[in-house]
Amino acid sequence: MGKNSQLKPLSFTIIDGDIKLKQFIEHCRKRFVGGETTSTGKPLAKLTMQISNGDLTGLVIEVRLKRMEGNTAIVAASWRYNFDRTSTFVLGHYIGAEPMSLAEARTAHQQAYDIRRNGGVLKRETAASRKRAEQEASKAAEEAPTLNRLWAVRQATFEDRAPKLFPGYLSVWRKWIASSELASTPLVEVTYKRLFDHLISMREAGAGPEPRRRAIFLLNGLCDYAMKTVDGWSLPKMLNGADVDVFSKGELNRERNRYLRxxxxxxxxxxxxxxxxxxxxxxxxxxxxxxxxxxxxxxxxxxxxxxxxxxxxxxxxxxxxxxxxxxxxxxxxxxxxxxxxxxxxxxxxxxxxxxxxxxxxxxxxxxxxxxxxxxxxxxxxxxxxxxxxxxxxxxxxxxxxxxxxxxxxxxxxxxxxxxxxxxxxxxxxxxxxxxxxxxxxxxxxxxxxxxxxxxxxxxxxxxxxxxxxxxxxxx
Missing domain, CATH: 1.10.443.10 (Intergrase catalytic core)
Structure with a gap:
C-alpha cells in the first residue's frame, strides 16, 4: 500500500444521491493517487459502488484510472447494469463522452431491466448505431404511407366507380388536398382532429360546402382503404356529413346552446x-x-x-x-x-x-x-x-x-x-x-x-x- 493506505473509509455502502456520488468519485481519485494495490499486487485501477434505484438492483458506477498527471488522477466513470452474476451492460458514462446524469442512469437501468424481463437483448447505443437508426427512420419516413401515396394507388378505383363525377373530385384533390401538409403527413400521424382542421383551413381559404363535401368523401375513402391494408393503423373516428358545415376556428370556441323545441x-x-x-x-x-x-x-x-x-x-x-x-x-x-x-x-x-x-x-x-x-x-x-x-x-x-x-x-x-x-x-x-x-x-x-x-x-x-x-x- 502507498501513503494513502490509511485513507478514511466512506461512511456509506450505496449511493443514493448526487452528493454521495461526487464524494465517491473524489474518494476513488485519492485512492488512485495513493498508489494502492490489489490483493494480487497489481496497481489499483478501478472501483465500483452500488447505486440505489427503487426496488431494482444491479445498477453500479465503475470508476477507472485512465492516467496520472503529476499528483492528479484522470479518471473515467461509467454506469453499468450487472445481472446474472457474471454479466454486465454499459448504460452510459458519468465522466467521459456524452455524460449521463444519475437520474438518466436510473431511467436507463429501468429500461434495460424491462427489456430483459420481456425477453429482449440489450444492445449498447453508440454514436454509430444512433446514426444508423436515424438513417433508417429517415428512410422509413420516405417510404411511409401518406394520403398522397394512397391516392396514387386508389385514384383509378375512384375513377372506375364514378367516371362522370370523377373530374370534379379530381379537381378538389388537386386544389385542396394534394399540396397540403396533411397529404404528405405520415399516415401514423393522421388523426380525426388533423382531418377536421384541414376542413377548417379549406373553409377559411374560401372552399364552399360542395368542395368540402367532396374532400370528406375522398379522405374517408382513403382512410378506409388504409385501415384495411396498413398493418396496425386505425382511425376510431372518421369525418361525417355534419362536418361539411364546419365552423371557423373562432366560431368553434363559441359556446353551443342548441336544444330541440x-x-x-x-x-x-x-x-x-x-x-x-x-x-x-x-x-x-x-x-x-x-x-x-x-x-x-x-x-x-x-x-x-x-x-x-x-x-x-x-x-x-x-x-x-x-x-x-x-x-x-x-x-x-x-x-x-x-x-x-x-x-x-x-x-x-x-x-x-x-x-x-x-x-x-x-x-x-x-x-x-x-x-x-x-x-x-x-x-x-x-x-x-x-x-x-x-x-x-x-x-x-x-x-x-x-x-x-x-x-x-x-x-x-x-x-x-x-x-x-x-x-x-x-x-x-x-x-x-x-x-x-x-x-x-x-x-x-x-x-x-x-x-x-x-x-x-x-x-x-x-x-x-x-x-x-x-x-x-x-x-
Missing part, C-alpha cells in the same frame, strides 16, 4: 318510430340523457330489468365514475323492443353491418351521426341543425326548467347527477364522495318524471300545443 322532439320521435338500431339509440339517449358512446356501447349485462336500473361502468364514463340510470317507461319501451328483435344477451343496439369487422359489435357512433343528418333533412330543420349531443342538452334543459315554463323543475345538482356532469363545487365534491356508488332518491324520481314528461308532451301529446306539467312524486 317540443315540436321538434315530436317530429323526431315520429321519424324514429320504424328505424333500426341507430334510431332506437337516439330515442334511448333522449330518455336517459346519456352520451352517445355510453348509449352505443350499452349491453344487457349492465341492465337490471327487475329493478329498472342501468349501471354504466366507470371505464365507459367521461368522469371515470360509475353512473346509475333509473330506467323510466320510455327507456324500458326501447329496451323491450330491442329484446324482442335481438334477444337479451349482448349489445342493446347491435351493429346492423354485415362487414366482417363489424359483426357482433355495437352500433357505431358514425351510424348515429349519419342518422342525425338524415333526420335533420327529413325534419326540414331551418334553424341551426341539431347534433346527437344536443339531445342530451335538450334533456337537461327541460329537466331543469321551471314547471311554469314547461319543464320539470328539478334543481341543478339533481340534473347534474342524472346526466353524470362533473361536480361543480368543492362543497359538492366533499359531500358527494360516494356518488359513484349509488343513485339518490331525487335522481330516481327525476328519471321517472322525465319519462312521464316525454310521454305527456312528446310521445302522446295533447290535441293542442299546450305543455302538460308533471307533478313530481315524493320519493
Amino acid at each position: 317540443i315540436s321538434e322532439l315530436r317530429d323526431l320521435w315520429k321519424l324514429t318510430d320504424t328505424g333500426g338500431a341507430a334510431h332506437q339509440a337516439i330515442r334511448f339517449i333522449i330518455a336517459t340523457g346519456v352520451r352517445k358512446s355510453e348509449a352505443c356501447n350499452a349491453s344487457f349485462d349492465e341492465i337490471d330489468l327487475e329493478r329498472g336500473l342501468w349501471t354504466v361502468p366507470a371505464s365507459r364514463m367521461k368522469q371515470g365514475k360509475v353512473h346509475m340510470v333509473k330506467l323510466n317507461s320510455v327507456a324500458l319501451a326501447v329496451l323491450n323492443q330491442q329484446r324482442e328483435i335481438h334477444g337479451d344477451a349482448g349489445w342493446v343496439f347491435p351493429s346492423p353491418s354485415l362487414a366482417p369487422h363489424r359483426r357482433k359489435s355495437p352500433v357505431a357512433g358514425k351510424s348515429l351521426n349519419n342518422a342525425q343528418d338524415t333526420l335533420n333533412n327529413q325534419m326540414g330543420t331551418t334553424a341551426e341543425k341539431w347534433t346527437i349531443h344536443d339531445l342530451r342538452r335538450t334533456a337537461a334543459t327541460y329537466i331543469n326548467r321551471d314547471r311554469d315554463a314547461g319543464g320539470i323543475g328539478l334543481s341543478l345538482h339533481v340534473t347534474d347527477e342524472m346526466l353524470a356532469h362533473a361536480t361543480k363545487t368543492k362543497l359538492q365534491r366533499t359531500y358527494m364522495v360516494n356518488a359513484e356508488y349509488h343513485i339518490s332518491t331525487e335522481a330516481i324520481s327525476g328519471f321517472m318524471a322525465w319519462g312521464e314528461w316525454l310521454e305527456a308532451n312528446v310521445i302522446n301529446p295533447p290535441p293542442t300545443s299546450d305543455v302538460t306539467a308533471i307533478r313530481r312524486k315524493k320519493a
Whole structure:
C-alpha cells in the first residue's frame, strides 16, 4: 500500500444521491493517487459502488484510472447494469463522452431491466448505431404511407366507380388536398382532429360546402382503404356529413346552446318510430340523457330489468365514475323492443353491418351521426341543425326548467347527477364522495318524471300545443 493506505473509509455502502456520488468519485481519485494495490499486487485501477434505484438492483458506477498527471488522477466513470452474476451492460458514462446524469442512469437501468424481463437483448447505443437508426427512420419516413401515396394507388378505383363525377373530385384533390401538409403527413400521424382542421383551413381559404363535401368523401375513402391494408393503423373516428358545415376556428370556441323545441322532439320521435338500431339509440339517449358512446356501447349485462336500473361502468364514463340510470317507461319501451328483435344477451343496439369487422359489435357512433343528418333533412330543420349531443342538452334543459315554463323543475345538482356532469363545487365534491356508488332518491324520481314528461308532451301529446306539467312524486 502507498501513503494513502490509511485513507478514511466512506461512511456509506450505496449511493443514493448526487452528493454521495461526487464524494465517491473524489474518494476513488485519492485512492488512485495513493498508489494502492490489489490483493494480487497489481496497481489499483478501478472501483465500483452500488447505486440505489427503487426496488431494482444491479445498477453500479465503475470508476477507472485512465492516467496520472503529476499528483492528479484522470479518471473515467461509467454506469453499468450487472445481472446474472457474471454479466454486465454499459448504460452510459458519468465522466467521459456524452455524460449521463444519475437520474438518466436510473431511467436507463429501468429500461434495460424491462427489456430483459420481456425477453429482449440489450444492445449498447453508440454514436454509430444512433446514426444508423436515424438513417433508417429517415428512410422509413420516405417510404411511409401518406394520403398522397394512397391516392396514387386508389385514384383509378375512384375513377372506375364514378367516371362522370370523377373530374370534379379530381379537381378538389388537386386544389385542396394534394399540396397540403396533411397529404404528405405520415399516415401514423393522421388523426380525426388533423382531418377536421384541414376542413377548417379549406373553409377559411374560401372552399364552399360542395368542395368540402367532396374532400370528406375522398379522405374517408382513403382512410378506409388504409385501415384495411396498413398493418396496425386505425382511425376510431372518421369525418361525417355534419362536418361539411364546419365552423371557423373562432366560431368553434363559441359556446353551443342548441336544444330541440317540443315540436321538434315530436317530429323526431315520429321519424324514429320504424328505424333500426341507430334510431332506437337516439330515442334511448333522449330518455336517459346519456352520451352517445355510453348509449352505443350499452349491453344487457349492465341492465337490471327487475329493478329498472342501468349501471354504466366507470371505464365507459367521461368522469371515470360509475353512473346509475333509473330506467323510466320510455327507456324500458326501447329496451323491450330491442329484446324482442335481438334477444337479451349482448349489445342493446347491435351493429346492423354485415362487414366482417363489424359483426357482433355495437352500433357505431358514425351510424348515429349519419342518422342525425338524415333526420335533420327529413325534419326540414331551418334553424341551426341539431347534433346527437344536443339531445342530451335538450334533456337537461327541460329537466331543469321551471314547471311554469314547461319543464320539470328539478334543481341543478339533481340534473347534474342524472346526466353524470362533473361536480361543480368543492362543497359538492366533499359531500358527494360516494356518488359513484349509488343513485339518490331525487335522481330516481327525476328519471321517472322525465319519462312521464316525454310521454305527456312528446310521445302522446295533447290535441293542442299546450305543455302538460308533471307533478313530481315524493320519493
